[in-house]
Amino acid sequence: MMASGVHPDHNVFPSVLKSSTLLVDLRFGESVHACIVRLGFHLDLYTNNALMNMYAKFQSLYMSTCDEFYGLEVSGGHKIYVHEVLDGIPERNGDGQSKSVLVSCNEPNTDYRKHGFEESVLGSDDNGNLHCVELPCSDGARHVNEGSCAKTNNGRRLQMDSVRKVFEQMPTRDLVSWNTVIVGFARSGLFEEALKMVREMGNANLKPDSFTLSSVLPIFAEYVDVIKGKEIHGYAIRQGLDTDLFIGSSLIDMYAKCTQVEDSQRVFGLLPRRDGISWNSIIAGCVQNGMFDEGLKFFRQMLLAKIKPRHVSFSSIMPACAHMTTLHLGKQLHGYIIRNGYDDNVFIASSLVDMYAKCGNIRLARCIFDKMELHDMVSWTSIIMGHALHGYALDAISLFEQMEEEGVKANSVAFVAALTACSHAGLIDKAWSYFNSMTRNYGIVPGLEHYTAVADLLGRAGKLEEAYEFISSMHIRPTGSIWSTLLSACRVHKNVELAERVAEKIFMTDPDNTGAYILLTNVYSAAHRWKDAVRLRIHMRNKGLKKTPACSWIEIKNKVHAFAAGDESHPCYNKTNEALNVLLERMEREGYVPDTKEVLHDVEEEQKKYLLHYHSERLAIAFGIISTPDGTTIRVIKNLRVCGDCHTAIKFISKIVHREIIVRDNSRFHHFKNGKCSCGDYW
DNA sequence: ATAGGGTTAG
Numbered sequence: 155m156m157a158s159g160v161h162p163d164h165n166v167f168p169s170v171l172k173s174s175t176l177l178v179d180l181r182f183g184e185s186v187h188a189c190i191v192r193l194g195f196h197l198d199l200y201t202n203n204a205l206m207n208m209y210a211k212f213q214s215l216y217m218s219t220c221d222e223f224y225g226l227e228v229s230g231g232h233k234i235y236v237h238e239v240l241d242g243i244p245e246r247n248g249d250g251q252s253k254s255v256l257v258s259c260n261e262p263n264t265d266y267r268k269h270g271f272e273e274s275v276l277g278s279d280d281n282g283n284l285h286c287v288e289l290p291c292s293d294g295a296r297h298v299n300e301g302s303c304a305k306t307n308n309g310r311r312l313q314m315d316s317v318r319k320v321f322e323q324m325p326t327r328d329l330v331s332w333n334t335v336i337v338g339f340a341r342s343g344l345f346e347e348a349l350k351m352v353r354e355m356g357n358a359n360l361k362p363d364s365f366t367l368s369s370v371l372p373i374f375a376e377y378v379d380v381i382k383g384k385e386i387h388g389y390a391i392r393q394g395l396d397t398d399l400f401i402g403s404s405l406i407d408m409y410a411k412c413t414q415v416e417d418s419q420r421v422f423g424l425l426p427r428r429d430g431i432s433w434n435s436i437i438a439g440c441v442q443n444g445m446f447d448e449g450l451k452f453f454r455q456m457l458l459a460k461i462k463p464r465h466v467s468f469s470s471i472m473p474a475c476a477h478m479t480t481l482h483l484g485k486q487l488h489g490y491i492i493r494n495g496y497d498d499n500v501f502i503a504s505s506l507v508d509m510y511a512k513c514g515n516i517r518l519a520r521c522i523f524d525k526m527e528l529h530d531m532v533s534w535t536s537i538i539m540g541h542a543l544h545g546y547a548l549d550a551i552s553l554f555e556q557m558e559e560e561g562v563k564a565n566s567v568a569f570v571a572a573l574t575a576c577s578h579a580g581l582i583d584k585a586w587s588y589f590n591s592m593t594r595n596y597g598i599v600p601g602l603e604h605y606t607a608v609a610d611l612l613g614r615a616g617k618l619e620e621a622y623e624f625i626s627s628m629h630i631r632p633t634g635s636i637w638s639t640l641l642s643a644c645r646v647h648k649n650v651e652l653a654e655r656v657a658e659k660i661f662m663t664d665p666d667n668t669g670a671y672i673l674l675t676n677v678y679s680a681a682h683r684w685k686d687a688v689r690l691r692i693h694m695r696n697k698g699l700k701k702t703p704a705c706s707w708i709e710i711k712n713k714v715h716a717f718a719a720g721d722e723s724h725p726c727y728n729k730t731n732e733a734l735n736v737l738l739e740r741m742e743r744e745g746y747v748p749d750t751k752e753v754l755h756d757v758e759e760e761q762k763k764y765l766l767h768y769h770s771e772r773l774a775i776a777f778g779i780i781s782t783p784d785g786t787t788i789r790v791i792k793n794l795r796v797c798g799d800c801h802t803a804i805k806f807i808s809k810i811v812h813r814e815i816i817v818r819d820n821s822r823f824h825h826f827k828n829g830k831c832s833c834g835d836y837w
Numbered sequence: 838a839t840a841g842g843g844t845t846a847g
Binding site: 168171172199200201202203204205206207210328329330331332333334335336337363364365366367368369371372398399400401402403404405406407429430431432433434435436437438439442464465466467468469470471472473499500501502503504505506507508530531532533534535536537538539565566567568570571574577601602603604606607609610635636638639820821822 | 838839840841842843844845846847
């Protein structure tokens with residue numbers, strides 16, 4: 155059209171700009187922008203709105219490829235967002251050891267010095283929300299590394315500056331103009347600037363509409379600020395917008411991210427109409443809050459409502475299968491995923507890798523991982539954690555190294571996986587090197603998970619005092635759960651004195667911790683301190699604390715079977731029992747001597763043997779053996795730690811029946827084959 | 838010309 159000499163009118167440019175947006179062609183868009191200015195259409199409302207939309211889309215596209223955009227997690231659920239590295243600001247010390255960075259935090263009045271930044275050199279900027287602080291770049295720079303800043307600097311803000319410039323030179327602005335800018339800021343993580351625009355919009359006598367609200371709500375979801383989120387909800391109700399489909403799903407998501415799933419459900423229940431996204435918001439909301447059954451229930455209801463699951467639905471629901479270790483469900487979903495051609499999606503593939511690993515099939519997990527075209531940090535982390543979970547520490551470590559070679563930068567979760575691998579294999583030196591490198595070179599602040607992995611490792615390796623010191627010197631308050639890992643190590647290494655000290659720590663914050671009582675009782679029994687063991691049992695009974703019976707599950711032909719010691723309700727109980735007796739006889743002939751030390755002393759020795767032998771995992775294994783004569787792998791899911799005697803017993807069983815037996819306890823899978831376990835005697 | 842939901846963590 156231009157070549158033929160016809161002059162474009164103001165209707166042309168919005169379409170052309172939309173094309174450059176969809177073609178992801180920034181340079182073309184910029185030349186169209188030049189053309190607009192040259193022809194004098196830069197005062198046209200629609201054209202300007204389209205221009206801003208284009209620049210904002212490029213900005214969010216850039217942000218979605220930039221992992222560091224979310225910034226740094228600091229304690230208490232807060233995050234520091236690194237916005238950009240400022241050039242041209244004189245370094246205070248002049249020794250090249252610091253860099254000025256623009257940051258903000260979702261916690262007001264943050265003392266950045268606490269998080270490894272030097273004191274603020276400029277204070278807040280004119281927005282009142284961004285802070286210019288100095289980042290020491292020496293070895294002491296624990297919280298940000300230069301790489302993340304440099305990457306951030308390349309694209310961050312540049313396109314949003316263009317949006318702002320267009321916005322400022324507009325003669326008139328309508329709701330769409332404001333909404334476009336607000337969405338742009340919100341999706342680029344410049345939350346405070348987005349909120350500031352909402353306030354200014356009110357000053358310009360424009361009322362936020364459904365577009366505004368559904369763009370602003372995700373900010374409060376990210377901030378985990380349910381108070382502000384509720385204010386928006388209230389405003390939506392007053393405007394009669396609370397049943398809007400878009401606002402509805404952002405409300406569901408906001409409440410769920412603030413752990414108030416009941417409110418999510420209420421909002422969902424009041425929606426007059428539901429599409430795939432509203433369904434997915436409620437499903438994801440349940441799953442993210444650990445309500446797996448509820449999530450599955452909604453997933454089924456969605457299918458019944460004839461809403462076709464979208465690819466997002468699968469990555470939302472898969473973690474439910476992973477956590478509940480329902481392999482048959484996961485497999486069914488996998489089938490659906492393949493039939494719909496969703497299997498090339500990174501989110502879905504990663505969730506499948508995780509699901510198969512958690513359900514005990516690391517080979518399939520690896521197979522899916524190897525078939526993926528692109529590996530991102532999450533898929534790497536899933537497969538590393540999978541190998542760690544199965545005790546294949548060396549594979550996990552070599553995968554971690556491969557990840558780094560391919561230029562994928564580890565984040566704090568990836569380090570949890572690496573440290574967990576080390577912990578399960580007793581690789582102390584390797585673990586320390588990861589831990590130190592993480593804090594020094596990656597700027598990651600160790601969280602509870604990292605500390606737990608290291609403490610667990612030290613404990614398992616018998617370095618009990620060192621573990622005690624390590625936990626005591628953490629920069630965050632130790633929780634009952636991290637002390638529990640040490641208590642359990644005290645049981646393994648039979649250290650009564652330390653066990654008492656550790657249990658004391660646990661009871662200080664959680665006097666009703668049943669697990670801790672049981673562990674301590676076991677320690678006393680193993681040390682023949684019967685009186686103490688009994689005293690503790692009586693104390694527990696007086697407090698009304700009951701031991702939850704150990705339970706094991708096994709999946710045979712798509713059906714889950716549960717076994718608990720002393721529970722005779724399974725239809726095949728008698729046959730299972732018989733099989734177990736035959737097994738015990740053969741085991742004893744092979745040299746198995748039951749370790750009855752931790753069983754209560756007031757039981758006859760012969761009876762102790764049987765109490766031990768009718769442990770839930772052995773019932774499940776016996777059932778697995780008689781139900782699958784074809785010799786396939788037996789996979790048992792157990793809800794407690796596999797104790798020392800179980801470990802020995804299952805080794806014998808695997809040798810006698812010549813089968814691979816995989817047993818999962820709370821923390822990992824043990825692979826038994828030919829009388830050996832993948833984790834050796836190091837359990 | 839503008840809007841909402843997803844994968845990894847003892």
